[in-house]
Amino acid sequence: MGERLFVIGNEAIGWGALNAGCDAYIGYPITPQNETTEWFAGEFPKRGKVFIQSQSEVGSINILFGAVATGHRAMTSTSGPGWGLMQEGMSHLSNGEMPCIISLVQRGGPGAGTTRHGQMDYLSATWGGGNGGYKNIVLTPASVQETHDFVQLAFYLADKYRNPVIVMTDGLLGQMAEPLELKVLDFGPVPEKDWAVRGRANQPDGIRRVVNVMQGLIPSPPHPPYTGFSDLLKVLNEKYERMKESEVRYETYLIDDADLIIVAYGYTARVSKEALKAARKDGFRVGMIRPLAVWPFPYQIVREMASKGCRFLVVEDSLGQLVEDVRIGAQGKADVHLLGALARHDPGDGGMILPDTVINEIYRLMNR
Amino acid sequence: MKKKLVSGLPKLWVRHPAERLECPGCQYPIITRIVYDVIDELGIEGNTILVNSSACGFAVILTTSTDCVHANHGQGIDAACGVKALLPDSLVVCFGGDGDVAAIGAGAFVNAAQRADKFTVIMVNNGHFAMTGGQLAPTTLMGQITTTTPEGRGPNMGYPARMPEMIATVQGVAYSARGAANTPANYLKTRKYVKTAFEKQLDNIGFSFVEFLSACPTGWRMTPQESIRWIEEKMIPALPLGEFKNVDRLD
Numbered sequence A: 001m002g003e004r005l006f007v008i009g010n011e012a013i014g015w016g017a018l019n020a021g022c023d024a025y026i027g028y029p030i031t032p033q034n035e036t037t038e039w040f041a042g043e044f045p046k047r048g049k050v051f052i053q054s055q056s057e058v059g060s061i062n063i064l065f066g067a068v069a070t071g072h073r074a075m076t077s078t079s080g081p082g083w084g085l086m087q088e089g090m091s092h093l094s095n096g097e098m099p100c101i102i103s104l105v106q107r108g109g110p111g112a113g114t115t116r117h118g119q120m121d122y123l124s125a126t127w128g129g130g131n132g133g134y135k136n137i138v139l140t141p142a143s144v145q146e147t148h149d150f151v152q153l154a155f156y157l158a159d160k161y162r163n164p165v166i167v168m169t170d171g172l173l174g175q176m177a178e179p180l181e182l183k184v185l186d187f188g189p190v191p192e193k194d195w196a197v198r199g200r201a202n203q204p205d206g207i208r209r210v211v212n213v214m215q216g217l218i219p220s221p222p223h224p225p226y227t228g229f230s231d232l233l234k235v236l237n238e239k240y241e242r243m244k245e246s247e248v249r250y251e252t253y254l255i256d257d258a259d260l261i262i263v264a265y266g267y268t269a270r271v272s273k274e275a276l277k278a279a280r281k282d283g284f285r286v287g288m289i290r291p292l293a294v295w296p297f298p299y300q301i302v303r304e305m306a307s308k309g310c311r312f313l314v315v316e317d318s319l320g321q322l323v324e325d326v327r328i329g330a331q332g333k334a335d336v337h338l339l340g341a342l343a344r345h346d347p348g349d350g351g352m353i354l355p356d357t358v359i360n361e362i363y364r365l366m367n368r
Numbered sequence B: 001m002k003k004k005l006v007s008g009l010p011k012l013w014v015r016h017p018a019e020r021l022e023c024p025g026c027q028y029p030i031i032t033r034i035v036y037d038v039i040d041e042l043g044i045e046g047n048t049i050l051v052n053s054s055a056c057g058f059a060v061i062l063t064t065s066t067d068c069v070h071a072n073h074g075q076g077i078d079a080a081c082g083v084k085a086l087l088p089d090s091l092v093v094c095f096g097g098d099g100d101v102a103a104i105g106a107g108a109f110v111n112a113a114q115r116a117d118k119f120t121v122i123m124v125n126n127g128h129f130a131m132t133g134g135q136l137a138p139t140t141l142m143g144q145i146t147t148t149t150p151e152g153r154g155p156n157m158g159y160p161a162r163m164p165e166m167i168a169t170v171q172g173v174a175y176s177a178r179g180a181a182n183t184p185a186n187y188l189k190t191r192k193y194v195k196t197a198f199e200k201q202l203d204n205i206g207f208s209f210v211e212f213l214s215a216c217p218t219g220w221r222m223t224p225q226e227s228i229r230w231i232e233e234k235m236i237p238a239l240p241l242g243e244f245k246n247v248d249r250l251d
């Protein structure tokens, strides 16, 4: 068994990165994820790894671009407004097919919103907030242990597909302390980074490398050999389709006999599970689907359960973002209800969706 | 006797200038040539990474034999920071236009200098945004006509940015200079600036910066000869050539 620690989610991101063999972290302070930046500042330099505090999130994402161009594992982290600033960079990382990870600790918005928790960046993370319609896998842990494990998975998937991967948590998961078992996860081999710049003298074949954000327009010898813009689009499309086929991840809980299925990720999934257990005790047949990745989204299982006549309750701390994906999955065959940010228990920004609120909503829906 | 190259192309130049992508009379190729020559002379071609971002000068990644990174417009300086952090033993040279360095990338520029990042930024200053058709840049001279200053730049549009003078005040900067290639004498002097800038990087002293005044006949709507005269008569008096900082320690 690995070493056991008692740490918060934001620190678990760092431990996960370390266990994934991450070489560089670039970050800019923003609440509620500062502990991640501070963790890297404390732990990376003493291990001979790179820590850079950038001048802005625009800086973070573009310094990340340069770091990843060298073929090393590297990451950045941010929250709400900083995530907004990174969108242009996300689009360019996608064009350049740069394998890296971005940890997004969600807070409330729009604008500066609140510096505390929220789940309000779902749409920009899953549907692409930058220009051009790119895609990236978005992993959604719901505990400190999962945060650590999913960061490692994210690095693996980034290398597997040569694409950015987002690990999306929220202010509550980031600030919550839980036991963590440190362990190095092995997901298997990844493709060699034969495209990376190292200086031509250090290339085994002596051929120069060009890493660039205009693939298809500007040649990037020797790999990949895109000869035109549509060639690039074809390759990206094929890659996105492969991800959709192979990387759908979700967990189900008591769905076999369920009449009502809760769909939730992150902190609201933890809250919903409490509510579900209580409702089960009272004889209500409630189940749950928890996406472990929200892109690609598990449409298939939602569709199956909708066809069986289940109803859906989406619990998310926003005005309704995840609920759109559940509606797409249900294809109009089932009622899809939202319990969103307006159901927070307190009008201040510390308000959250509590198990009691979810229980009441379950009773309201099932007694009707 | 060791033979010395007096004409012909630097070793790094992999395409013939006749195939080049710039307009006739553009000074980008001559500036690239100076940079390639110096890299050649220092014998570190195999450990050099050229970084640039979208501007007329993007052709450098098509003409050089070194590894290259092409970043988003204005973000070359940040990308260079990332490359150098992971490859600390390489020579990292970031090419940018004046829009790139003095406008959209100015924040990155100042902060790379403040962090004392050990790489070199080359800013090619032709006084406007050439690639997008010749709009006002922070470096545009007073009275200069651009597509967004049709009556000429007046004080209501501010004053020309003096990047080497400005960055020389930053403690993390080891070297800062402004050169031009309008005459053989200036060509040779500027070549020396570039070499010193690279040496400051290789000696791990601090951030280094060279601005080039560069002719853009197409954007300026001039003949190549007229544009060289414009550099002499208008640009150099407003943006004087020379070294603004040259130190061997930062404290």
Ligand code: SF4
Residues within 6 Å of the ligand: B021, B022, B023, B025, B026, B027, B028, B056, B126, B130, B131, B215, B216, B217, B218, B219
């Ligand atoms: S537009 Fe100006 S800077 Fe651009 S290639 Fe032509 S002459 Fe050179």
